[in-house]
Amino acid sequence: MAKIKVKVEKTETGYSAYAEKFGAFTTGKTYDQLVSNMVEALNFYFEDEKVKRKVITLDDILFEFELNSLFEVYPINMKGLAERLKMNYTLLAQYATGKKKPSQKQTEKILQGINQVGRELSELTLVAN
Numbered sequence: 633m634a635k636i637k638v639k640v641e642k643t644e645t646g647y648s649a650y651a652e653k654f655g656a657f658t659t660g661k662t663y664d665q666l667v668s669n670m671v672e673a674l675n676f677y678f679e680d681e682k683v684k685r686k687v688i689t690l691d692d693i694l695f696e697f698e699l700n701s702l703f704e705v706y707p708i709n710m711k712g713l714a715e716r717l718k719m720n721y722t723l724l725a726q727y728a729t730g731k732k733k734p735s736q737k738q739t740e741k742i743l744q745g746i747n748q749v750g751r752e753l754s755e756l757t758l759v760a761n
Contacts, residue, residue: 635694636687638670642701649695654678663705667695699739700730708746717745 640649643659647666650657656677660666667690674687687693703710710728714721719741726732727742734742 633685633692636674636692637694637696639696640666640701640705641698642704647701647705651677698730699727699734699742703728708749713742713745713749716749717741 636651636654638649638651640647640663646659646661647663648657648659649666649670651670651674654674654677656670656673658666658669658673660669670693671687671690674693677683678685678687697705702708710724711721714724717724719738723732724742727734727738
């Protein structure tokens with residue numbers, strides 16, 4: 633079954649999210665609260681519309697972020713990421729704060745870099761001293 637696309641935005645009071653295709657929306661003071669509220673909102677929508685679908689795990693949802701919201705939810709070291717991407721740190725910081733909007737090509741480059749870091753971190757083993 634296809635994942636449900638949910639757009640996440642940072643607001644002055646926390647976060648908001650909506651699943652345009654299903655007319656479900658919610659807010660939360662924290663990102664974790666938002667995620668929980670969205671699962672509930674989607675399930676209420678499916679129940680009201682008598683759709684035989686239920687969101688059981690977060691694997692059912694694809695959360696989409698604008699770049700500036702991503703950096704607020706996940707505190708990524710932008711200077712280190714800029715170095716890995718061979719990108720100007722100031723430019724990346726402007727993207728992250730919303731002062732500038734990256735092109736599609738730049739957005740893909742940033743996403744590929746973040747995905748690479750995620751893969752590397754998921755394969756790490758830590759040794760206790």
